[in-house]
Amino acid sequence: MANNTEIIVDHLSVHYHGNLALKNVSFSINEGNIVGVIGPNGAGKSTLMKAMLGLEKYTGKVTIFGKKIREVRKNIAYVPQRSTIDWDFPVRVEDVVLMGRYPHIPWYKRPSRNDKRIVNDSLRKVGMEDFANRQIGELSGGQQQRVFIARSLTQNADIFFLDEPFVGIDVKSEEIIVNLLHELRNANKTIFVIHHDISKVEKYFDQLVLLNQELIHAGSVKDVYSAENLKRAYQGSTTFIQEGKELVVVNP
Amino acid sequence: MINQIPMFIDQLFRYTYLQQALVASVLVGVICGVIGCYIILRGMALMGDAISHAVLPGVVVSYMIGASFFLGAVVTGVLTALAIGYISQNSRIKEDSAIGIMFTAMFALGVVMITSLRGTRFDLWHILFGNVLAVSRTDLLITVGIGVFVLIAIVIFYRPLLLSTFDPTMAKASGLPVKLIHYILMLLLSLVTVASLQTVGIILVVAMLITPGATAYLLTDRFPVMLLLSALIGVVSAISGLFFSVVYDVASGASIVLAASILFLLAFFFSPKQGIIPRMFRKPIS
Numbered sequence: 001m002a003n004n005t006e007i008i009v010d011h012l013s014v015h016y017h018g019n020l021a022l023k024n025v026s027f028s029i030n031e032g033n034i035v036g037v038i039g040p041n042g043a044g045k046s047t048l049m050k051a052m053l054g055l056e057k058y059t060g061k062v063t064i065f066g067k068k069i070r071e072v073r074k075n076i077a078y079v080p081q082r083s084t085i086d087w088d089f090p091v092r093v094e095d096v097v098l099m100g101r102y103p104h105i106p107w108y109k110r111p112s113r114n115d116k117r118i119v120n121d122s123l124r125k126v127g128m129e130d131f132a133n134r135q136i137g138e139l140s141g142g143q144q145q146r147v148f149i150a151r152s153l154t155q156n157a158d159i160f161f162l163d164e165p166f167v168g169i170d171v172k173s174e175e176i177i178v179n180l181l182h183e184l185r186n187a188n189k190t191i192f193v194i195h196h197d198i199s200k201v202e203k204y205f206d207q208l209v210l211l212n213q214e215l216i217h218a219g220s221v222k223d224v225y226s227a228e229n230l231k232r233a234y235q236g237s238t239t240f241i242q243e244g245k246e247l248v249v250v251n252p
Numbered sequence: 253m254i255n256q257i258p259m260f261i262d263q264l265f266r267y268t269y270l271q272q273a274l275v276a277s278v279l280v281g282v283i284c285g286v287i288g289c290y291i292i293l294r295g296m297a298l299m300g301d302a303i304s305h306a307v308l309p310g311v312v313v314s315y316m317i318g319a320s321f322f323l324g325a326v327v328t329g330v331l332t333a334l335a336i337g338y339i340s341q342n343s344r345i346k347e348d349s350a351i352g353i354m355f356t357a358m359f360a361l362g363v364v365m366i367t368s369l370r371g372t373r374f375d376l377w378h379i380l381f382g383n384v385l386a387v388s389r390t391d392l393l394i395t396v397g398i399g400v401f402v403l404i405a406i407v408i409f410y411r412p413l414l415l416s417t418f419d420p421t422m423a424k425a426s427g428l429p430v431k432l433i434h435y436i437l438m439l440l441l442s443l444v445t446v447a448s449l450q451t452v453g454i455i456l457v458v459a460m461l462i463t464p465g466a467t468a469y470l471l472t473d474r475f476p477v478m479l480l481l482s483a484l485i486g487v488v489s490a491i492s493g494l495f496f497s498v499v500y501d502v503a504s505g506a507s508i509v510l511a512a513s514i515l516f517l518l519a520f521f522f523s524p525k526q527g528i529i530p531r532m533f534r535k536p537i538s
Contacts, residue, residue, distance in 0.1 A: 053425045070427075078425040089293060089418055090475050099419070102411045103426045135473035161425075 100154035142173025281486030288465035302355035308362025329442025382453030
């Protein structure tokens with residue numbers, strides 16, 4: 001039976017213009033995990049995330065802590081893929097981070113001092129407090145990603161969805177983000193991360209959802225991250241070599 | 253031109269029609285400037301052009317049945333926006349093509365209807381190109397009403413509009429009705445077009461929507477500042493355009509648009525951060 005600490009995806013399918021994008025995906029995740037959603041290009045990773053967020057029509061059932069997505073929206077933070085953002089938009093770093101507070105501010109009120117304090121705290125957590133007044137296009141890729149992570153922190157959410165947060169960012173930003181995600185996990189938050197390449201999977205995640213239009217395998221990293229599963233998901237586009245306990249990934 | 257200014261001010265005090273023209277142009281400058289910022293940042297300049305043309309049949313029908321202009325315009329404006337959305341979502345036709353099909357169809361319908369009314373007072377030229385000097389007291393009241401309504405809507409929906417413009421996916425994920433917000437914006441756009449009919453006319457409304465906003469966009473990195481600057485640039489264009497049109501006795505709407513275009517060119521070349529010339533000095537060609 002569904003308990004209230006689980007996120008359950010049950011027989012989820014998504015059709016795009018008559019084509020099947022996701023077929024019969026079922027898995028469940030306990031709260032307090034960092035979940036990597038991995039698979040090759042076109043595997044339906046973003047589609048799965050959008051369906052779980054209720055942004056895409058699907059058949060099947062998604063239950064979050066025993067409720068439907070509509071009832072828990074305020075409890076969910078979303079970090080978009082960097083390539084979907086217009087970086088020339090006339091907003092500064094602190095304006096973007098404040099947007100995370102919007103769902104919590106009633107329409108007739110202005111952002112309070114408390115909202116601004118939360119914004120500053122979040123910026124400090126990602127090491128971006130000195131950039132608060134910069135236009136977002138003036139930052140490096142890693143800094144931009146940290147700003148959007150800071151925005152998600154201000155939402156006071158229990159579940160996070162991150163779309164490709166590690167693409168095109170510097171080592172320092174990566175480290176800050178990974179540490180932050182671990183901190184959130186230790187505070188019993190659940191974090192879904194779309195991730196397209198398979199290196200560093202063991203360093204980043206606790207659980208994996210391995211996809212290629214259908215579910216290949218879901219569970220703890222140690223169960224899912226095997227040469228056999230990855231071969232089934234990537235079907236020859238990447239080579240995996242099992243060397244003792246180590247799994248070596250060779251991109252052609 | 254400078255020594256014409258006292259003459260212009262003198263006329264302004266003497267003629268009510270000129271006062272009304274000035275108030276109407278200033279209002280149009282403000283509301284077009286404000287709505288235009290959203291149109292630009294959402295990449296909907298073509299949509300702005302479409303909706304402004306598509307109100308024509310609505311205006312003509314209102315005239316024929318004796319209803320208020322702005323009722324007919326809002327109905328056809330929003331219907332066109334809905335039809336564009338319907339076509340692009342339910343076929344392989346992309347949105348820009350859907351816009352091209354719908355707005356020319358609506359505009360042609362309007363022209364056919366007008367030409368069928370030949371011999372009446374209804375003046376196609378005035379609807380297309382505006383004639384701010386013929387603004388009546390009722391027209392002015394309607395413009396004021398629309399202006400107040402649009403500005404209140406922008407203030408109330410400031411955050412949802414900004415979030416759904418900047419990051420529609422997060423807006424949707426946090427439960428905002430992003431589609432509804434789009435259609436509300438189309439409704440405001442139709443209202444603004446009607447308010448601008450007499451000042452700049454259907455054909456040139458899009459200039460008042462895009463040009464002041466684009467100019468402001470080159471001058472600031474802050475959205476609230478962009479809204480204010482855009483409104484201010486709209487007002488400056490309106491006043492100087494009207495001045496030019498009175499002094500040299502040329503078309504008022506087109507003069508206002510030209511004034512806005514000149515301001516845009518100035519910003520394009522001389523904006524401190526984005527301008528071509530300051531940038532040339534900042535980064536010498538290596």
